[in-house]
Amino acid sequence: MGKVYLLIKPDLLKVCKYLALRIETFGSDVKIFLKPHEFYVALKLVEHGALDYVLIDVRTFQSDVFNPYIEMSMMPNPAPVVVFNDPFPELDKMTAFWISKNKTYLVPRIAPERIDKLEDTFFLIEVFLKSERFNKYINVINRPETFLTEEEKLLQLDLEKFQAVHKISPSRFKVFKYLHERLEKEVSEKELISLLFGSYLPEKRAVLFSYICELRKACRNEKSVKIRIDREYKGHYSMRITLPAEKIKSLDDKKKISGYWLL
Numbered sequence: 001m002g003k004v005y006l007l008i009k010p011d012l013l014k015v016c017k018y019l020a021l022r023i024e025t026f027g028s029d030v031k032i033f034l035k036p037h038e039f040y041v042a043l044k045l046v047e048h049g050a051l052d053y054v055l056i057d058v059r060t061f062q063s064d065v066f067n068p069y070i071e072m073s074m075m076p077n078p079a080p081v082v083v084f085n086d087p088f089p090e091l092d093k094m095t096a097f098w099i100s101k102n103k104t105y106l107v108p109r110i111a112p113e114r115i116d117k118l119e120d121t122f123f124l125i126e127v128f129l130k131s132e133r134f135n136k137y138i139n140v141i142n143r144p145e146t147f148l149t150e151e152e153k154l155l156q157l158d159l160e161k162f163q164a165v166h167k168i169s170p171s172r173f174k175v176f177k178y179l180h181e182r183l184e185k186e187v188s189e190k191e192l193i194s195l196l197f198g199s200y201l202p203e204k205r206a207v208l209f210s211y212i213c214e215l216r217k218a219c220r221n222e223k224s225v226k227i228r229i230d231r232e233y234k235g236h237y238s239m240r241i242t243l244p245a246e247k248i249k250s251l252d253d254k255k256k257i258s259g260y261w262l263l
Contacts, residue, residue: 002052004028007039009059014149015137019055019084022128026121028052036060043075051079053118055125058083069105078109080118084129085138094126095119155225155241166218171196172211176218179229179239189235212237 004023008016013034020030033039043054056068072078080102089097099122102115129138159180163173178195179187190200192208212229219227226242 002028003050004030004052005033005039005042005054006030007033007036007060008057010034012057012138015134019128046077048077051077053080053082055082055084058085069101073106073109078106080106080110080115082122095122098122151243154243157225157241162222166221168218172214175211176215179237183239183241186232186236186238
């Protein structure tokens with residue numbers, strides 16, 4: 001099994017894990033790099049013939065002063081390069097663009113036949129990248145959207161709906177929203193009391209405690225997700241949201257049917 005190196009910005013990690021899984025169905029082992037210097041050190045150390053090709057996020061280099069194709073041509077054991085979110089090729093011409101770029105810069109360091117053999121693989125990568133599901137998270141012409149897994153989508157909570165359904169007063173909702181914005185992070189009583197009253201007033205701890213109790217009751221009554229407001233230690237709270245057991249089972253069943261698309 002050959003190797004594929006993938007250099008990306010951290011914000012693409014989740015969606016590129018799907019891309020990596022797709023590539024691995026072609027028979028290559030994918031290694032993801034988030035730091036350019038580690039990526040280029042790995043390129044210098046790779047053994048002859050071990051690397052099938054590399055994929056590079058266009059945002060990891062400054063295109064007016066750095067050319068990844070030229071950089072690759074100077075490596076001891078060069079491999080074909082795909083700048084997978086390069087904004088210049090049209091969506092239906094990416095494969096031809098990648099083939100042309102590699103032949104222009106990497107022949108004779110790489111035999112043209114080796115590049116031609118990757119045409120089918122590059123086309124399948126092109127199909128993935130321009131798919132409706134994934135393109136909006138990778139496209140750099142328009143600001144990429146934040147990629148959410150199926151589980152993360154299910155964990156999304158409509159705050160306004162939650163407030164309306166459970167008839168939460170504005171002051172109590174202010175506490176709920178503050179905790180929700182800091183999921184799984186500890187929030188002190190001082191922060192919450194200051195949020196409610198403008199400054200920390202120790203005598204208002206009882207008021208805050210009553211708010212927390214009422215919010216916990218609303219959380220227990222919520223059906224879409226499981227919400228907990230935990231007391232971490234004296235004077236500190238945190239909110240956690242998880243899926244109910246039936247949704248976890250449903251998601252697991254979908255994963256078994258659909259494979260990596262729902263990971």
